[in-house]
Amino acid sequence: MTVGVMSGSAAGALHPARLLAQQPDPPIVVASKPFGESYLLAELFAQLLEARGLTAERRLGLGATEIAFAALRRGAIDVYPEYTGTGLLAILHARPSADPRAAYAQVAREFRERFGVRWLPPLGFQNTYAIALRRETAERLRLRTLTDLARVAPTLRAGLTPDFLGRADGLPGLQGAYGLRFRDTRALLPAIKYQALAAGEVDVIDGYGTDGLIARYDLVVLEDDRGFFPPYEAAAVLAPGLAERRPAVVAALTELSGRLSETAMRGLNRRVEVDGEPVARVAGDALRELGLVAPGGDASGPRPEQGRAGLADYLWAERATLLRLVTRHLLLVSVSLVAAIAVAVPLGLALERARRGAETVIRGVGVLQTIPGIALLAFMLPVLGIGLVPALVALFLYSLYPILRNTYAGVRNAAPDAVGAARALGMTPRQILRHVRLPLAAPLILAGIRTAAVINVGTATLAAFIGAGGLGDPIAAGLALSDTRMILSGALPAAVLALGVDAALGACERVVRPGGG
Template sequence: MGNMKGKTLVFMLLFAVAIVGFLAYNNTRQPALEEGAPGEDPLAYEGTVKIGAQTVNESIVLAWMGKLLVESHTSLDVDINTEFAASSVLHQAMAGRELDIYPSWTGTQLTGIMRYEGPNLPSEETFKMVKEGFEKTFKMTWAAPIGFNNTYVMAIPRAKAEELGLKKASDLKGHSETWKLGSDENFDTRPDGYPGWTEAYGIEFGDVLPMQYSIMYRAIAGGEVDAIVAYSTDSRIKKLDLALLEDDKSFFPDYSAAFVVRMDTLENYPALLSVLEKLSGQIDEVTMSELNGRFDDGEEPEDIAKDFLTQAGLI
């Protein structure tokens, strides 16, 4: 009888140890499940996510990269719409649950959507501010930056720059007052655009002509405008032999590219963020300019995106 009690006691102790071990194991695994890491199978996801893009080369190429990454690493279907005219329209569509993901630039949303009017911030602080602001106000978050900064830059034909000795934006004073400036459709009204630029530099153009981004380059090539506000990763800067004027007042903020994602979409598909972040830190300014050039030369954005992701080993 005493022997039976001893065996029973040993069994109960072993059982208790097993229960404690199981609970400890389960607790250590739970955070991973929430992060969409080990324990969750993205290939078992069901549903459709929608990715949007502006009608500009870079936004379209990045949106296609997002689509191909999601399709390659999850079982989700992906719809893509690349017909949004401006970042504000994209944001409205996302807020209205018409989209789940879109590529954007930190400076664009910090000064545009968030109405930030303070001094320029380093790239890390800019990203932190816009990420925290979007999470708190819009229930959207940002994936880690893709790697390049596509900021604004004043550009004029190189021959004109050399003739007039223009090397920095401040040199425009005394010339721009009779010039026409071509810009994208938002620059003339955004606080990080023309209104703020004229205040910072004390310089004005004779006329500012907002237009579709692609038309802007045709306008300066045809002499319809004297200067344009270019994007620093645009391949047409090199093709049209444009001179870039130094932003000597450091007016333009950081425009690091990254994917914006609805937080409720991540609640349904937790691994989605890590899938998009496979692209983080993978593209620098030179590479993005080359990819944009392929788009401008008529190559299909899906082919450009697939080629890059395949060569980078991301799909």
């Protein structure tokens, strides 16, 4: 199997249409959120744009609604698939309308007026929330509707996504509409909720109506008999001004409007999430079946068939892509680390000279360390957008503390008798710093750099959520597509990289140890 998300941009680069089109226009940046259907829809958009002679750049798996939409507003991305219900509730914070047409009309109007963002006509299917149980549970308790569920809910354990737990159209609203009270409610990430349900860890989960995994685990979806869930029609949303600047994009993408039914979508999702087929191939097949691209004109190019080959074979087959991701990852780590060294080491030295307040400054920098990675990225989004720059800034901020702390401790505690003698024999403060304190502190400073580097290699996998690339890409995609092999293809190289960076810096540490080691 080839990973659509990983090889998509390489395929795009080879596409004949791109070679023929001598246009100076920048590529259309197509993004998705980090779940399977969003990847698939984004890939459909991208391949369709490429088939119409436009260049597409893929930024798949962006953090979540807030990150993807903020990126769209700033024009950091051009298009991504969104759902009307999400637009109403999560972005406009409006009360949802039960009528799909009214909901679409409202988001289309308000997004244009408030953000200049354009909704293209819906793709044709709805993907609303689905409350799902194991077939055995549903049959034993004779559950068919959410009203039935409310009756027995106090005996059941629910595993719900954090999103669903907090949203007005999620559990809080559902409790109001049906009087649902579960015996126990726990937060589960989308990537593991189906396995948790199948394994009997929980009895009820929230899913999406078109999830392929509902079929895979033979689950029962309860009917929303009181019409609580708002409509979730999928559509392409465009960055402000894009429709006016690039009418060809609108023309190409509206060819998909109304063409994707729920049945068709569930089938496509199933191929991706259950059968593990590459997103790019499933999207290409779908476009051919819809007659939107010519038969045989596989937009993603021929791929070796790998089926369910072992992990080692998979890693070997993906080596070119992985090498590119490792290079990108190393770029993220090294640039942010070098910047952090350039700031934290001089700052640590300066603080040694001005000891008053040093602890306050260092603790202040330490507070940065406690901000969760994804939250830090979200804070910076309005200012820095998405992609390489905010990822570098975040990694830079995370690297400061260990380097600063160790530099300060190292120069402050460097052999006090040697420092005293150097001063008594006529070294200037600057000479003492350069020739005594700094070399004596070097092993400790390097240990701080080493700590920062290893943490950095791990943290850099989060960069995928803001489209900065690196080994987080296959991890995010694998989580979204329930593909363990894909997750490992990012996580294993990241672990090896961390060990390698640690060993390399460990060797440097031995070299700088004073007194010849």
